[in-house]
Amino acid sequence: MNPYIRRIKELSKKMDPEILAEVEAGFVEKEYAKGSLLLQVGQICTSHFLVQSGVARKFYCHSNKEITTEIYFHDDVAISLDSYIMKKPSDVYLEALSPLKVMVIDYKRFQKVSEKYPEVMILDKMFIEYYAVWFEKKLKEFQTLDATTRYLAMLEKEPRIIQYLPVTIIASYLNISLETLSRIRSKITA
């Protein structure tokens, strides 16, 4: 996702500085310890979390297993979209996987600014558009690629993931078992 966020960031630089200042006045910096939760299941997600430094993930539990659906690095935005949009309790966790620094962007406050300035709303809309496109692509990956190919695609497109994260989480992100991931790796290296 983060090339998209960067694009939005760039566009925001072209905005009237006063408006930009008003937007950014609503950003609050916050830190989380490794392992702590930015969002609990059951909580309603009322903010975007823009990652400044560190790593985080989104995951949910299904038959005693954790499934990681997104991994966030610098300039990624962590959010439980379903909860945020539908204003209903989240069915996913957002967790810091390292000491984490984020900008918290509060929904209500941002909403107000966004309704005042169309150019802000356009960027907000752009964020969701990119998110939707990203999901469509992920879905396609699961529909068409087998485990090995998904792993290779990840190596190629998101190499930071293998550099920083334990196998448990990588496997759950690829939606395969630990053992299968291990076998894929040894096959590749050989």
Added chain:
Amino acid sequence: MNPYIRRIKELSKKMDPEILAEVEAGFVEKEYAKGSLLLQVGQICTSHFLVQSGVARKFYCHSNKEITTEIYFHDDVAISLDSYIMKKPSDVYLEALSPLKVMVIDYKRFQKVSEKYPEVMILDKMFIEYYAVWFEKKLKEFQTLDATTRYLAMLEKEPRIIQYLPVTIIASYLNISLETLSRIRSKITA
């Protein structure tokens, strides 16, 4: 998707009738014969197609196989999101599965109105938000449910699909083979 579209429709009724008229002035009704394409692979998608009557689908080809990703009935919106948003050639087809009547909503024209009236842009944004949420849910389904459960979920939530469509398309929508679908059906009926 269509409960979401209905919600947007309802909200649009509360809008200033003059604005609404301006929006709707950009809608063009169009008809397609069964089997014809609303959008070709390679073409850039510049409109939303709001289905009035009939059935359509989105699909793409992968190793000589067609994979159907969305099926549209009355009040659904057919669109190649990736192409539309990123302004790049589509990698999916949109096809009429029956005689089809749609409202064509042209991107450029709508965009202009939308930038003029924030209340219009909000509805536009809402459309994408719902779309993203829907994709997130679909992805979760593929990650957690086996073929039989996916079929049962479809029966439950999208019963029109089995009523109107040939098995080939249903199977490709569930991302399983024809034969597997056939086996699932006979197991269920028994």
Added chain:
DNA sequence: TTGATTATTTGACTCAGGTCAAATTTCCGT
């Protein structure tokens, strides 16, 4: 450094769902 705990790999086995081929049913056009 060492022992204990946790993470990763390897092995043996199972199973959901795929493939290919053949049989059967359904659907039309004439």
Added chain:
DNA sequence: ACGGAAATTTGACCTGAGTCAAATAATCAA
């Protein structure tokens, strides 16, 4: 109503990936 094409079902077989269990390897606290 009949014959042929297309759709659907059934059978035999195979394979990717899961599970459970055991073996190694890595990590870390004292």
